[in-house]
Amino acid sequence: MSILVYIEHAEGAIKKTSLEAVSYAKELAALEGQDVVAVALGTIEESALGQAGTAGASKVLHVNDEKLNAGVIQAHADAVAQAFEKVGAQTLVLAKSSLGDAVAARLSVKLDAGLVSNVVALPETNGGYKVKRSIYTGKAFAFSEITTDRKILAVKKNAVGLKTDGDAASVEALEVNLPESDFVAKITATDKATGEISLPEADIIVSGGRGLKGPENWNLIEDLAKAMGAATGCSKPVSDSGWRPHHEHVGQTGVKVAPSLYVAVGISGAIQHLAGVNASKYIVVINKDPEAPFFKAADYGIVGDAFEILPKLTEAVKALK
Amino acid sequence: MKILVCITHVPDTTSKIQFTENNTQFDKTGVQFIIGPYDDYALARAVELRDQTGGSLTVLNVGEAETEPTLRKALAIGADEAVRINAFPSDSLFVANQIAHYAKEGNYDLILMGRESIDFNGGMVHGMVAEMLGVPSVSPVMKLEIEGETVKMAREIEGGKEYLEAKLPLVAGCQEPIAEWKIPNMRGIMSARTKPLNVVEAVNDKTATKTVSYELPPTKGAVKLIDKDNVEELVKLLQNEAKVL
Ligand SMILES: Cc1cc2nc3c(=O)[nH]c(=O)nc-3n(C[C@H](O)[C@H](O)[C@H](O)COP(=O)(O)OP(=O)(O)OC[C@H]3O[C@@H](n4cnc5c(N)ncnc54)[C@H](O)[C@@H]3O)c2cc1C
Numbered sequence: 199m200s201i202l203v204y205i206e207h208a209e210g211a212i213k214k215t216s217l218e219a220v221s222y223a224k225e226l227a228a229l230e231g232q233d234v235v236a237v238a239l240g241t242i243e244e245s246a247l248g249q250a251g252t253a254g255a256s257k258v259l260h261v262n263d264e265k266l267n268a269g270v271i272q273a274h275a276d277a278v279a280q281a282f283e284k285v286g287a288q289t290l291v292l293a294k295s296s297l298g299d300a301v302a303a304r305l306s307v308k309l310d311a312g313l314v315s316n317v318v319a320l321p322e323t324n325g326g327y328k329v330k331r332s333i334y335t336g337k338a339f340a341f342s343e344i345t346t347d348r349k350i351l352a353v354k355k356n357a358v359g360l361k362t363d364g365d366a367a368s369v370e371a372l373e374v375n376l377p378e379s380d381f382v383a384k385i386t387a388t389d390k391a392t393g394e395i396s397l398p399e400a401d402i403i404v405s406g407g408r409g410l411k412g413p414e415n416w417n418l419i420e421d422l423a424k425a426m427g428a429a430t431g432c433s434k435p436v437s438d439s440g441w442r443p444h445h446e447h448v449g450q451t452g453v454k455v456a457p458s459l460y461v462a463v464g465i466s467g468a469i470q471h472l473a474g475v476n477a478s479k480y481i482v483v484i485n486k487d488p489e490a491p492f493f494k495a496a497d498y499g500i501v502g503d504a505f506e507i508l509p510k511l512t513e514a515v516k517a518l519k
Numbered sequence: 520m521k522i523l524v525c526i527t528h529v530p531d532t533t534s535k536i537q538f539t540e541n542n543t544q545f546d547k548t549g550v551q552f553i554i555g556p557y558d559d560y561a562l563a564r565a566v567e568l569r570d571q572t573g574g575s576l577t578v579l580n581v582g583e584a585e586t587e588p589t590l591r592k593a594l595a596i597g598a599d600e601a602v603r604i605n606a607f608p609s610d611s612l613f614v615a616n617q618i619a620h621y622a623k624e625g626n627y628d629l630i631l632m633g634r635e636s637i638d639f640n641g642g643m644v645h646g647m648v649a650e651m652l653g654v655p656s657v658s659p660v661m662k663l664e665i666e667g668e669t670v671k672m673a674r675e676i677e678g679g680k681e682y683l684e685a686k687l688p689l690v691a692g693c694q695e696p697i698a699e700w701k702i703p704n705m706r707g708i709m710s711a712r713t714k715p716l717n718v719v720e721a722v723n724d725k726t727a728t729k730t731v732s733y734e735l736p737p738t739k740g741a742v743k744l745i746d747k748d749n750v751e752e753l754v755k756l757l758q759n760e761a762k763v764l
Contacts, residue, residue, distance in 0.1 A: 208677075268681070269676070269681065271646070271655070271656060271657065272655060272656075275650070295677060296659065296674070296675060296676045296677055297676065299642045299643065299646070299658070300646050300656065300657070300658050300692075301646075302643065302646070303611075303642070303643040303644070303645065303646025303647050303650070303656070304646045304647070304649065304650040304656065306611075306612065306643065306647060306727070307612075307615070307646075307647050307650035307651055308650060311727070312612070312727030312728045313611070313612075313641075313643055313727065313728075314728060315640070315641050315642060315643060316640055316641075326731075328731065330734075332640070333638065333639050333640060333733075334530075334536045334637070334638060334640075335637055335640060336736075337536040337735075337736075338536045338538070338733055338734065338735055338736070339733065339734040339735075339736070340639070340730045340732070340733050340734075341730065341731050341732045341733070341734070342610075342728045342729065342730045342731070343728060343729045343730075343731050344727065344728050345726065345727060345728065345729055346727045379653075382655050382685055382686060383655035383656075383657055383683050383684070383685035383689070384683060384684050384685070385681050385682065385683050386682045386683060386684050387681075387682040388676070388679060388680065388681045388682070389679050389680045389681075389682070390676070390678055390679030390680075391678050391679055394678060396677045396678035397677070397678060398677050398678075399677065402763065402764075426764065444661065444675070444695070444696065445675060445677075445678060445679060445680070450532055450556070450637060451556055451557070451694070451695060458763045459757065459761070459763040459764075469532065469533050470532050470533075473532070476736070479761075479763070480757070480761045480763055482753065482757070483742070493742050493744075494739070494742070495739060496742040497739075497740075497742065497743065497761065498742065498743050498744075498745060498753055498756060498757070498761075499742045499743070499744050499745070500744070500745050500746075500747050500750065500753060501744065501747065502747030503747075506747070507747055507750060510750045511750045511753065511754070514750050514751045514753075514754045515754055515764065517751075517754075518754060518758065518764065
């Protein structure tokens with residue numbers, strides 16, 4: 199039997215979070231003596247799809263239909279459901295994402311499959327099927343037992359890590375039947391920051407708060423981010439005041455991130471901000487107030503003025519390369 | 520237009536999260552419960568739409584009697600009537616089933632809710648409800664306008680936005696900046712007391728998951744402070760100790 203993985207792609211490549219989902223499925227499949235089949239929707243090169251193999255898929259089913267390029271949620275759910283039935287899978291794995299969540303919810307009803315989101319570890323299967331998930335915006339974990347035969351797991355970034363030691367997967371075309379009604383909600387335009395590193399997928403993030411004083415100082419954050427190969431983020435008041443675009447706002451009500459390194463500059467560390475970053479492996483805090491709550495959550499800290507420290511830090515990182 | 524807004528009853532964002540009974544129960548001691556912050560955005564936008572287009576605004580919660588103050592608050596913010604489906608919200612599927620059943624009977628044009636609850640962060644209920652009703656679902660929606668039968672939306676995606684159009688009926692999971700949160704005023708609070716809050720029994724008890732226990736993350740060790748005049752030291756630690764550069 200196979201575990202099916204729904205993979206997303208952007209700019210001609212499979213998303214890293216989706217490759218992580220494939221790696222996760224591969225480990226799960228090994229426990230259960232299964233193999234991993236991925237399903238991709240829309241236009242993308244076969245060679246790029248083969249990449250799913252390096253992360254552990256033996257085959258990729260490709261629905262090569264340009265109508266599926268934009269993230270039409272209902273059509274994606276329908277196509278994946280048909281792939282699921284075709285493969286005869288019992289388990290679907292996908293990366294937690296804006297599109298993934300929306301598709302997974304519809305699929306759980308369509309397939310009559312118990313769905314757990316924000317999964318952070320492989321399931322425990324002795325006596326029930328218990329899945330560890332992040333809850334309370336990262337402030338705790340729950341163990342949820344899936345009681346249905348069919349299962350859907352939406353995996354949080356950095357849950358098991360990415361392994362890329364497999365071979366390229368074979369790609370097979372898949373035909374699906376999609377009714378017109380799947381396209382009732384139409385995407386009319388997208389407005390995507392191209393070339394930038396996407397915040398939810400970034401491995402390093404440099405984030406600025408109100409301590410940066412204004413948008414005119416953001417070059418200090420951007421320079422450090424560039425030197426580190428990082429994405430940029432910000433606190434809520436920063437995006438509320440329009441200093442930075444909304445999609446950079448990190449926290450409980452913004453983007454939740456799980457990078458290897460989160461650098462917080464001039465951010466106080468209010469509990470709502472921490473809630474979005476507490477899954478980071480390492481946190482560096484730069485703040486002139488030694489009492490800033492963020493220091494309690496940090497691994498490394500510098501007490502001092504961001505305007506003084508950032509240029510020096512950027513130079514020191516550049517000197518590494 | 521008939522609008523239904525589904526709200527969660529969740530611990531305040533600053534709550535300290537703790538568990539009791541051998542990590543099997545959430546510890547409510549000292550915890551203040553609020554309308555889910557994302558649901559607050561949905562409600563605020565619904566009040567504006569109702570005021571613009573006329574019609575009615577119903578607010579719904581699947582929960583036990585303790586959630587009624589939260590529903591009253593939603594009435595004070597501007598909902599016309601409230602409904603409590605009397606059951607413990609045991610999992611997303613269960614909650615979605617209750618909402619879908621209620622919504623089907625009421626023929627709502629627009630169903631709004633938050634993109635996710637801030638307790639279980641599932642973000643699944645809106646999609647499940649829409650699938651059960653056979654209508655489109657869009658989430659997370661940061662802008663929503665109604666022009667006749669057409670709904671124009673902006674949806675957040677990784678690193679940007681997507682603009683969408685759909686026809687009513689529709690289910691949307693909302694987030695900022697779809698509207699400014701509304702704070703109940705004295706008139707709202709007074710009128711909320713006389714607005715109807717109907718209690719309805721649950722329709723079926725189908726669940727797909729069961730949460731058996733909880734765990735807190737390990738406590739963090741103390742921060743390693745580095746002198747501000749020695750940033751090279753930080754870079755060294757990040758490279759050699761944390762191995763992240
Ligand atoms: C329901 C709800 C949800 C929320 N969700 C979020 C969320 O998702 N994300 C979020 O971020 N916030 C959220 N908030 C807001 C949150 O409570 C804080 O208000 C916010 O995080 C503060 O942002 P800040 O740290 O940038 O600003 P401030 O609190 O103003 O802190 C600025 C910090 O910069 C430091 N500083 C000032 N000058 C310098 C300098 N020159 N060099 C170095 N340091 C300096 C100061 O010491 C201070 O610590 C939410 C609030 C509520 C009520």
